[in-house]
Amino acid sequence: MRRIFLTTAITLFPAISAGQELMLFDASTFGDVVLRQNQSAMVGVELEAQIGSYNNEFIANYGTQSVFARAGRSVGRLDILTDKGHAPCTAFLLNDNRLMTNHHCVPGILENDRLGASAIISVQFKAGYVRDGIEEGVKTFHVNPQPLESSKDLDYSVLKLIGDANSEFGALELSAAEPISLAPLWIIGHPMGEAQRISREKCQADDPALASGRVRHTCDTLPGNSGSPVLDADSKQVVALHHAGSRAGAVNFAIPMRDILSQSQILRAVAKPSQRDDVDVAKLQAQLQALQAEREDAEAAIEAQRVAALAEQQALLNELRDLKAKRDDGDNSAKLEQELAALRAERERLKQEAEQRVQEALKLAGGVSVEEESQEILDAMLACYNEAAPSDYIDDIRPGLRFSGKTFSEVNSAKAKAACEKALSLVPDDPTAITLLGRAYDAEENYTKAIELYQRGADLGNTTAMNNLGAKFEQGSGVSRSYEKAFELYQQAASQGHVFATINLGVLYQHGKGVPQSDEKAVEYYQIAADQNSARAQANLGWMYEKGRGVRRSDELAAELYLKAAAQGYPRGQNNLGWMYETGRGVPQSVTEAVKWYHKAAEQGNVQAQLNLGHRYRDGFNGTQSHETSVMWFRKAADQGSARAKGSLGYAYEKGLGVDQSYERAVSLYRASAKAGTAFAQHNLAVMYRNGTGVTQSNKEALNWYRAAAHQGYAKSQYSIGIMYANGRGTRQSKKVAADWYEKAAEQGYAPAQNSLGVLYERGEGVNQSDLTAVRWYRQAANQGHARAQNNLGFFYENGRAVQKSPKKAVELYILALKGGRKWLVTNRDRSDWDPDTARAMQRELKKLGYYSGPIDGKIGNGTVSAMRKLLPG
Template identity: 35%
Template sequence: MKRLATLSAAALLYAVPATAQELIGFDLDSFGHTVLSRKQFGGDAIPEAAFGAYNNEFISTYSAKSIFASIGRSVGRLDVATDNGVFPCTAFLVADDLIMTNNHCVPGIIDNEKANATSIVGVRFVMGYTNEGVTEGTTSFLVDPAPVETSKPLDYTVLRILGDTPGRDFGTLQLASATPLDNDPYWIIGHPMGEAQRISREKCRANAPALSDGKLLHTCDTLPGNSGSPVIDATSRQVIGLHHAGSARNSINYAIPMAQILANSAVLTAATGTAPSPAPDTSETRAFASLSEALDLSDDTARRTALEALVAEAPDTAAARTATRLIAAMQSVPAPTPPEPTLAERMAADADVQDCDRLAGDRYHPDRARGLMLAKGMVFEQIDPDPAIAACRRALDTFPNHPRLTGFLAEALSAAERSDEAFTAYRTAALAGDAIGQAGLGISYLWGLGTDRDPQVAREWFEKSAAQGHPIAKTALGVIYQHGQGVTADPDRALKLYQEGADAGYHGAQDQLGDIYRAGEIVPQSDKTAAEWFEKSAAQGNSSAQFNLGQLYMLGNGVEKSDARAAQLYRDAAEQDFSDAQLALGNMYLWGRGVTQSDTEAARWYKTAADGNNPGALFALAWLTEQGRGVAADPAEAARLYIASLKAGNDWSLNRARTDWTTDTARALQQALAAEGVYSGTTDGRIGQQTQEAMRRLLP
C-alpha cells in the first residue's frame, strides 16, 4: 500500500496489526474480459491512496527484453468471480500448471465481509496484460477454484490451471528459501486496482528489521489488487516472499516469507523439483474447459449460446453454476432514464445564456471560478450595449430572475447610460445575492445613478460584494477608506483592498496602486513601482492607466524617457474618450514631441476634449483660435471658448500676461463678459484690472 510520510517504522511494528490488502470489486458480467468494468463497486475505499508519492510504474515503461518484463511474464491477474462480483488479485506461475496467490483471495474471499459473497463461481488467470486498456497479446486460463494446497495462517494458496500448461510458454518464478536481510532491495510485480501490470521498485526494500512476528516487512508501494504479488529479491531475482497485507497507519507493508511457505508445503517443494502430475480428467475439468472456451468468445450472442449449452450438458458442475450467473448478468437491462439536467447544465447548453455571458459578463464573477459561467466575460468599458441587452433579455426569458443574468443585464443597461433601468436590475440581482449586482448597486448609490446619492448605503453593498471576493467592490471600498468617504480614513485597509483587487487582475485596482506609489502618501514613493502597476492596467485597456503611464514616459520618471511611447499611450487613452489624454495628445502635436508637429491635429484633439468640457482643452482651443493656428482666426469664437474655460474652472485666461492678448480677441472677450453680466467697463481691447476681475467672477 502507498507509504505514509516518513515515520519510525520500528515504533509502529507492534502497535499496528497487518490487515489484508484492501478490496476492489468489479461487475460480474466483466468476468472473462481483460478490461474489467466497475459500476456497482464505485464506492470502494482505498485509504492508503492519499499518502505520499505513489512509486508504482507500468511494466510497459520498460523494454520487452528487460529483466522486469522477463520476470513479469510469469505474473498475471487472478480474477475471482463470486456471486456478488469479480475481485481481482495477483498470482504467479510456480510450475507449468500451478499458480500461487493469497488464501484471502481464494478461497478466503468468501470470508471477506466487504465482498458480501457466498460462493466462488469461477476463477481465471489473465497473462500478458501490460498496456492499460489494450487486450491484444493477452491470454487467459481457467483455474480450478478448489485449492491444490492452502494455508490460512500463512495466507497462501496453490491453484491448478485447467487444461493447459502456461508455465512452459511464460516461464515460472523460482522460490527462495533464503532468510530476508535488512534493507535488501526488492521488486514487486502485480496488477493493482485490476489494471495492467505494474512494478514497484523505487524505494522498494526490506525493512530494518526485515522480519518481525513471522512476517517479512517491506516498504514497496502496493494497492488493492496486489494481493498475491511476488516479492522478488533484486539480487537473486527469486521470490523471497508473498505480499499479502498492508497498513493504512504506517509506512510498512507485509509479506509471508517464502522460506516459511516452502517449509510448510510439500506441493511447492515438489513443484520446484519434478513436474507436477496433470490434473485428472473429470466432468468438472471438462465443464471448466467448456466454460473457458465460452468466455473466449467476443460475440455476446455466441458466448450466451455456449454458456447455455454448458448448463444443459453439465448442470451439476461448478462451471455450470458460473455459467448460469454469467447468463443472468448478460440479461438485457432497460437503459435507465437519464436524470433531468441540472440548472447549470441547462444554462450551459443555452445559446442566449452564453451570449449574455460573453457580451455583458463580468470576468470576475464568482460563477466563473465555480465553473458555472463558461464565457470569459469582459471589462465593463468594452460592453457593446445594444446586442448585450438583447442577449441578456432573451436569456432571462428562459431563466427568469436568474441573479447572474440579471446582474449582467444591469451592466449592459449601465453601459448604455440607462441608469434608472440599470439601478432596478442591479437591485434585483443584489437582493438575490449576486456579487456583480451588489457591486453595481454600490456604484449606483455612490454616484447617484438612477437613485439619490448615499455613500453609506454604497459602502454596505460594496462590503457584501467584496465578501464574495469581487475585486471591483474591493477597489471601490479602497477608495472609500483611503479618502474617508463616510467612514474614518483607513489607509492601511485601503492599501490591502487595492492589493487584493490588483492581484486578482482588476485593472482599476492596478491603476489605483500606481497612483498610490506615484504619490508616496500611503507607501514609500516609487515611480518605478507605479509604472509597473500602470503597465499592467494599461495592457488591459484602462484609459486612466494609459494616460498616467504616458505622463511617466514623457517625464522619464520610473521609466526611460520616450516621447513616442508617451504619445502612443495618450492616443490609446484618447481614443477611449479620456479627455485629459486628448488634451495631452493635442499638446504633443502642438509641440511636435513624439509625433510630427501639426497645428491641425492639435486643434482636432483639443476640440474633441473641449466637446467634453475639459477646462484645459477649452483654453488651448481658444488660444489656437485666437492665433489662427490649425483653425481659422475668429476673435468671437476665441472669446466664447475663453469664457467656457473659465466657467469650467480653468484660470489660465485670468493669469495670462495682459500683453499676450490680441486687440480683437480682447475686445470680443470684453463684449462676452458684458453679455455675461460681469463686466461694465469699456470695450477698448485692452486687458486691465477690471477685465481680469470680471473673468475671476466666472470661476466656479
C-alpha cells in the first residue's frame, strides 16, 4: 500500500498484493459500531510507518448536504464474523438492496491463509457511521453471506442485504466509462474499521490510468478499504472497485467497473437503460436487415428461374412457328417432323430443369415441395394426430394440418389405436402413424407393444419415437432400466433437433444418470431447448440459475426464465414464479402476484402450487385469510399423494383450523406424512407423543420421531433432542450430548438453540466453560430477536464479561428482552444485584420513555420495576 504497510517476518509479497490487507478484531466486537485498534486480533502483523503525508479525512468534516456526504450515504462498513475473529471491509449499496464489495472479503476471506478462518458465521452492513466513536444514526443490516454473484479473478462480490436500506441510504450508480489519466477520483470507505473517510486530496488516476487490466490510482487506502467504490469526481459514478495496495508504495489498484459489468449478468441491469437499448436495437436491426436480404435474394432467385423458364418456352414456340411455316412452304415433311420431335423433347427437358431450379430456390427460401396425398390419407392422419399426438408434436406434420392433440393422461387408448391403425392401413410404413400408435399403446400401459412400435418408428427416423423409447429405458417400463441406453436414444434424437430429447439429456446430466454428473452440461442442454422456446426447459434452466447450479447464481435470470415458461401456461414455471414474487427474489416482492401465479398452476393440478396456496390462505395475505380454503387446497394436494399436504392437513386438525379439531385425526395424518419422510410431520408427531395429545404419552416414541426429523437436518427436532438429553426425558441425562444437538441446530441459525448453547458455555455444563463462546451464541440469537438471549447478553454487558462493560448496551438489550416478553428483570432478579451504573442507565431510559418519574439514583425499587413492567407485551 502507499501509506501504511502490513508485513510479517517470514512472508515475501509480490509488488501488488492479491487484495487490500484485512485486519482481524476479536470476535466479541462483532455487532459493535465503534472498533478500537487495540482490539485487533492480528498476530505477527505490524503496522509500519506511513510514507509521505496521509490524505484520508473523515467525511464528517464536510456538511451533511455536501456532495461528498451525499455520495457517502450509500457506502458502509461490512463486518464479517468468522471462527477466527471479526474482519471489517467496505461495501456500497446498489439498487434492490444489493451490496458490492471485494471477493476477498466475502467469501474469499476463507481463502486467506494468514487469517486462517474456516467459516463465515455472520455478515452485517453498518450504514451511517460517519463520526468516529458516535453510534447515533448508524443502522445495522444483516447480509446473506452467500453471494448472488462473485468472481475471484475480478475480485468482486454482489451480496443481498436483508431489509430495506435503499429507501434511507440510496444507491450508487455504476459506470462502464474508462477512467482518464490524471482525472480526479474519490474513494470512500472505512479504513481500519473507523468512521467513514474520503480520499480526495491527491486522489486521481495515474498516467497511464489502465495497465494490465487494473486501474492505477494515487488515492490513500488502508486495511478496511477493501470493497470501496472508486468514483469519478465529475460524474459521481463508480468507475472502479478498489482492490489492492502496492508494496512499492507508488500507486494503488482497482478493478475497472467496465470489466466487471461485461462479465456480470446481475450488474448489467445497473447500466443505463438507454445504453443497453441502443446495443440491443442495433443488434436486432442488423439481424432484421440480414433476414430481409436473404428473403429478397430468395424471391429474386425464384423470379429469375420463372422468367428463364418462360423465356425458354417462348423461344421453343417461336421455333415451332418457323418450322410450321417452312412445312407449309413445301419443305421435306419427314425432316421437319423429326426436328419438331427433337425440339419437343428439348422443351420438356428444359421445363423439368426450370421446375427443379424453382424448387431449389423455394427450399432456400423456406418453402416446401411435397407430393400430394389423397384426402382420405390426410383425414386419417388428422384423426390419428387428434387422438394420439401431444399438442406440441414436432415430427413429420403434414402441411396444412391443424390438430388439438392430447396430454398423455387425456389419451383414450381405444380411440387412438383405432384412428392410427386406420392411418397405417393407408400408409403402412409411415413413421408418424407408427409412433403415435405406439403412444396409444403406451397410454394403456401395454409397454411391450408400445416399445415395439417406438423401435419401428425410431428405425424409420422419427425423433419422437427415439425420445419415447429412451424414456422407457430411463423409467424401466417394459424393459430393463438402462440410463446408458436412454442417453444414447436421447442423444440420437437431440442431434436431429428434438427439443424434448434435448431436455432429457440435460436431466440425465443434472442427476448423473448414465453419464458423469455435470450441472454445466445440464445447463448447456437446457439452454439449447430454452432457446427453442420450450417452457419446460425454461423452467429447468430458471431453477439452475436460482440455485446457482452450473451457472453463476442469479435470481433475476431465474425469474425471467420462469416468467417465459409461465406465460406459456407451464404450471411448474407458474408456481416457481409465484415463489419468486412471494420471497421478492429477482422481482419486486408481491404476495398478490405470488397468489395469482399459484392459482394458475394449482388449477392445472400442480401439487406444490396447491401446497403454497394452502399455506398462504392459512397464514393470511393482504388482509385475506381463509382456513376453509386452505384446507381445500391441502386436500387436493393430499389426494394426489403429497405427503407434505397430509402433514399440513394434520396441523389443521390439531389446531382446529378450517375443520373440527381432532387430535386423533391429526396424529393419523402426521403419521402418514412422517412415514413418507416429511420432517416437519415427524417433529409434530414427536410433540404429540411427548405431550400425550391424541396418542398415549411416550417419551421414547417422541425421541424416535425427533431423531427421524433431526437426521434430515430439521433444526427444531435437533433442539428438542437436546432438551430431552439435558433433562433426561426418554433417555439418560447428558449435558454433553445436549450440547452436541444444540450446536447442530444453532449452526443452522435456530435462535432457541443458540441461546441454550450459550447457557451451557456460560455455566460450563457439557462443554468447557467459555464466556467468549457464550457471548458469541447469545449475540447470534439476540440479533434474531430472541428475548432470553437479549437478556443474557445484556447481563454480560452489564458485568463486562467477555465484552467491554457497557451500561448503555446492557439497557438496550434489557429493554428489547422486556418488549419480547422476558420477565426475569421484574420477577426473578434480585433488586440488589444490579450494577449501579446500569441501574441509572435503565432509570434514565425509562424516564425518557415516559414510564418513570422517580430519582436517577441507581437503586432498583418498586417505581423502577413498575416502569419496566410497562414494557412487557400485553
